Amino acid sequence: MNRRNKERAFFLLFRGCAWVVALALMIIVGYIVVLGIGTISWEFLTQFPKKGFTEGGIFPAIVGTLYLVGLVMIIAVPIGVFTAIYVSEYKSNNWFGNLLRVVVNNLAGVPSIVYGLLGLGLLVFFVGWGFSLLASAFTLAFVVLPLVITASREAIQAVPSSLREASLALGTTKWQTIRHHVLPYSLPGILTGVILSISRAAGETAPILMTGVVFLKFTLPQNVWDTFQAMPYLLYSLSTQTPYDKTQDFQWGTALVLLVMVVAMNMSAIIIRNRYREKYKW
């Protein structure tokens, strides 16, 4: 085989790989949209489930997921962004800074089920929060914290140092420079990271399964000490614990609502990032 033909053959193979990946996405999304769209109605989105998940809707699971994600962000975003500021803006070339970098890398690799065990052992039993929205929110915050830190750090480090130097040369303090110059320019990047973390938190199942989510409940969570329903866990329970023939509409409907939520967040993160790339070219 001559060199040109060899090139052609291998390039075809690589193109094939890329198309297999794209096709996998299209098949999964296609199935969920086609099989789920029939179930989606106003009632499905705003009613409690009735008659063993054959009538009514998944309102409490939607609300539960929103509550959960909101709490996770309240916990993880400030901690994550401030940690990223410290790591990238302050002289952290000492043991503490190095330790922090190693820790963040390792946190990202810890499996979510292990965070679940921590949440169960530490927050639910040891601290005594019980199976609750708060315990689940903290557990999920542990899961997304490294994502928030890494994304924010990259966004902050992308701001050119000439900007900081100009500001400092005018006599501002370090914090004023960060607050008024570094943060505004890195905001789109931080926002992208935060949105991706929200979508990750909305879809995670293993950590909440052990710390407070329930399958069926006829009230919305009243406060953070209450148990709650969530879409990913509902999908898991419906598909593993109820007969497919009876609840398949609910299963595909739940999958579609979750899919729309997650994909919408991912797409908006991608759009924000691309816009910001075009706007600021350093």
Add this chain to the structure above:
Amino acid sequence: MATKKSVVAKRRRINDVLIHALLIVISLFAILVLAAVAIFLFLNSLPAFVSIDQWDFFTGTVWDPTNPVEPLYGIVPLLVATLVVTFLSALIAIPLGLGATIYLSEIAHPRIKKVMKPAVEVLAGLPSVMLGFFALTIFARFMWTAFLPWWQPSDYLNLFNGAVFLAIMMVPIMVSLSEDAMNSVPMSLKEASLALGMTRWETVWKVIVPAARPGIVAAMMLSIGRAVGETMVVVMATGSAPQLTWDPFSSGQPLTSTIAIEISEVAFNSTHYYALFELGLVLFAMTFALNYAADWAMRKYTERYQ
């Protein structure tokens, strides 16, 4: 006037010191979380160290903790299941991810790239429970009936079923990390190769990929780490039967799904409860090692191109 100015300046300086201190305190949180994971897993495994013979734990071939007569805690079947799904999913995801990366970063038309890259990112964002659901409802049935007159998997839900969807989760990680590595290969290397009359394929395979190898190795390690620790896909797709088997087409129960399934059924403070924490400790050690290996590869890589 002069005093007023210096008061403002002093207040600002104090402010700055306070904020610096505050940032250090907040940063401690991340360190505390990792320390809590390690310490808490260890402390909660201690009762298991005492009440289960550790030799039996690591070499026992039967996992039957709910047996009322003689509960058995042998993690070999769980380790083997984790090994089989991880190996299979790596076998699928690594070549596929690498091929897709080379296509996207070296061959694809910018217009195709503009559509394909967000598609990979959306794939990365799909919740694992959704992939598990798809494996359970659609793919398992497809594999069960597709080759029917000639062949059928041993079990309806099997390790292969889980591995396919783990691979789908690993591919986006492979692509985004190894693309970074390939993009940071200096342009001069590529130009030199092309100028010497190499074809684009030869340039990719003999210059760019070897130069980016440490980054690609790190991408492999991190995606394998993801497969080892992933829970929902294996819980829903692999059939959850803790049997010792090397057959990828029969049911199995990896470490992660054992924890997820059994933790909600055990009594608090029972031996079984602590044994599950020890499984978590084993899992933590495995992913920690993979992460460390990835970190080591990356360090080698940055040293080379500084």
